[in-house]
Amino acid sequence: MAFGTGHHPTTALCLTCIADLHREGAIAPGMQYLDLGTGSGILGIGLAKLGLTGLGLDIDPQAIACADENAGINNVAENFKVAVGGINSLPADKTFQVIVANILSKPLIFMAKDILSHLAPGGCLALSGILVEQAPDVIRAYERLGLPAPVQRNEGEWCGLLWTNVAVDAGKNAESVEA
Numbered sequence: 296m297a298f299g300t301g302h303h304p305t306t307a308l309c310l311t312c313i314a315d316l317h318r319e320g321a322i323a324p325g326m327q328y329l330d331l332g333t334g335s336g337i338l339g340i341g342l343a344k345l346g347l348t349g350l351g352l353d354i355d356p357q358a359i360a361c362a363d364e365n366a367g368i369n370n371v372a373e374n375f376k377v378a379v380g381g382i383n384s385l386p387a388d389k390t391f392q393v394i395v396a397n398i399l400s401k402p403l404i405f406m407a408k409d410i411l412s413h414l415a416p417g418g419c420l421a422l423s424g425i426l427v428e429q430a431p432d433v434i435r436a437y438e439r440l441g442l443p444a445p446v447q448r449n450e451g452e453w454c455g456l457l458w459t460n461v462a463v464d465a466g467k468n469a470e471s472v473e474a
């Protein structure tokens with residue numbers, strides 16, 4: 296019932312980002328991640344398989360039931376916990392070294408400040424669910440909060456954006472961005 300078989304370009308773009316981060320040594324076992332909009336749990340399961348520990352959040356209870364079941368089937372239930380909720384369900388001071396969010400451009404713009412407030416200094420951020428034509432708006436929203444230009448990968452009409460080693464103060468002193 297949940298989105299995330301791995302065949303959709305946006306999921307594949309996120310998995311490519313995760314594989315690249317792993318190959319480059321930017322993510323490593325023991326790090327903590329947030330999979331926002333976890334759907335089937337596919338991205339969180341991938342990160343857990345690489346030895347990271349994380350949390351999957353989704354506003355859809357059916358998706359969370361599915362992600363929970365998939366975490367068990369894939370033997371990562373110890374390292375990948377899931378819960379119903381959005382970014383605002385997290386404690387204000389909770390940070391993650393890796394955040395992946397495959398949602399849509401508008402919510403990613405709307406949540407930019409909240410997402411960055413949960414990214415640990417030097418952390419990695421991978422966003423997808425973004426149409427190529429909407430990428431400039433998403434990039435602008437995150438640049439306004441202090442991030443540099445991301446690495447952008449396109450697949451058909453979809454794209455993924457990746458920032459690595461995000462600076463300590465990114466997003467901390469900026470105003471919220473209008474969706």
Ligand SMILES: C[S@@+](CC[C@H](N)C(=O)[O-])C[C@H]1O[C@@H](n2cnc3c(N)ncnc32)[C@H](O)[C@@H]1O
Nearest residue numbers: 298299306332333334353354355358381397398
């Ligand atoms: C495109 S699917 C991505 C699923 C999976 N992460 C993947 O990459 O294949 C987006 C998911 O985000 C969830 N979602 C939408 N808006 C959300 C929000 N504001 N906070 C958390 N989850 C959200 C949806 O319920 C859906 O399961």
